[in-house]
Amino acid sequence: MxxxxxxxxxxxxxxxxxxxxxxxxxxxxxxxxxxxxxxRRESNPKCKSPKHVRLVAEGxxxxxxxxxxxxxxxxxxxDAAAKExxxxxxx
Numbered sequence: 001m002x003x004x005x006x007x008x009x010x011x012x013x014x015x016x017x018x019x020x021x022x023x024x025x026x027x028x029x030x031x032x033x034x035x036x037x038x039x040r041r042e043s044n045p046k047c048k049s050p051k052h053v054r055l056v057a058e059g060x061x062x063x064x065x066x067x068x069x070x071x072x073x074x075x076x077x078x079d080a081a082a083k084e085x086x087x088x089x090x091x
Contacts, residue, residue, distance in 0.1 A: 003050050004032060007059025009076045014052040021056065021073045022046065023063060037069035056080065 004010050004024045010032075012020050022034035025045055032053065033045040040046045057076050063069045 002055070004053060004055050005059075007062055008055055009057040009059060009073065010034070010053040011056050012048065012052065013054055015048075017046075021076055022048075022053070023059065023069050023073060025063070035063075035066070035069055036073060037066035041066050 006024055006026055008024045010022055010024060012018050012022065012034075020036065022036050022040070024032050025035050025042075026033040028047055030049070031047045032050055034040060034048055034053075035042065035045050057079070059072075063072070
């Protein structure tokens, strides 16, 4: 499995945030810096091990703002739900 690179969209597999989407914005040593644009903004990214995330979609443009990240993650959630044949919010 390839290591996520900056601007890729990943889903958390472990921890209290399991199932949450993030955008990779960089790396700190062996750990990834993740942002969601709401709780995890530019000033406070989440550090997470690459083995605790799974790549959902490859990113193609650097995020300019937190609102861009929120819109991108919302679109990725809609795409994933459509791919699974579920309505957003269903389990």
